[in-house]
Amino acid sequence: MSLKAIAIIVLTLGFAVPAVAEGPKDVWKDAFEAMKRDDYPTAVRLFRSLAELGYPSAQFQFGFLYRRGDGVRQDYVEAAKWLQLAANQGHVWGQSNLAFMYRDGEGVPQDYVKAHMWFNLASFRGTSNVALRLRRIPR
Numbered sequence: 001m002s003l004k005a006i007a008i009i010v011l012t013l014g015f016a017v018p019a020v021a022e023g024p025k026d027v028w029k030d031a032f033e034a035m036k037r038d039d040y041p042t043a044v045r046l047f048r049s050l051a052e053l054g055y056p057s058a059q060f061q062f063g064f065l066y067r068r069g070d071g072v073r074q075d076y077v078e079a080a081k082w083l084q085l086a087a088n089q090g091h092v093w094g095q096s097n098l099a100f101m102y103r104d105g106e107g108v109p110q111d112y113v114k115a116h117m118w119f120n121l122a123s124f125r126g127t128s129n130v131a132l133r134l135r136r137i138p139r
Helices: 003-015 025-036 040-052 056-068 076-088 092-104 112-125 130-134
Strands: none
Touching: 025 040, 025 056, 040 056, 056 076, 056 092, 076 092, 092 112
């Protein structure tokens, strides 16, 4: 991928700031309450339903469950899929987590350029300590 193409992607994703909606408040609340109770089957079902409807916060949560293996079999490929969807919609934590996955080659081919791009986007959008994480990416 050329530097020009990366710059266009960064500018497009960095300035296209869609609203990060969670979804219907009652479903969102029920999903988090289920997680607090360690009722992961319910949390997974509820987050999945919201994620499939395209809500970026739910896509992030669902992907994060797969990344950690909470309530589901840990699956980095599935995690990357959902985190990518959230990141593409401007979800800061989706961008940051996807950056880690590209940096470490978890579920995606290790790619320091994409890791750097996602960390920069997350940093631009306000994730704390991302600048420190950028230093850990080989150049």
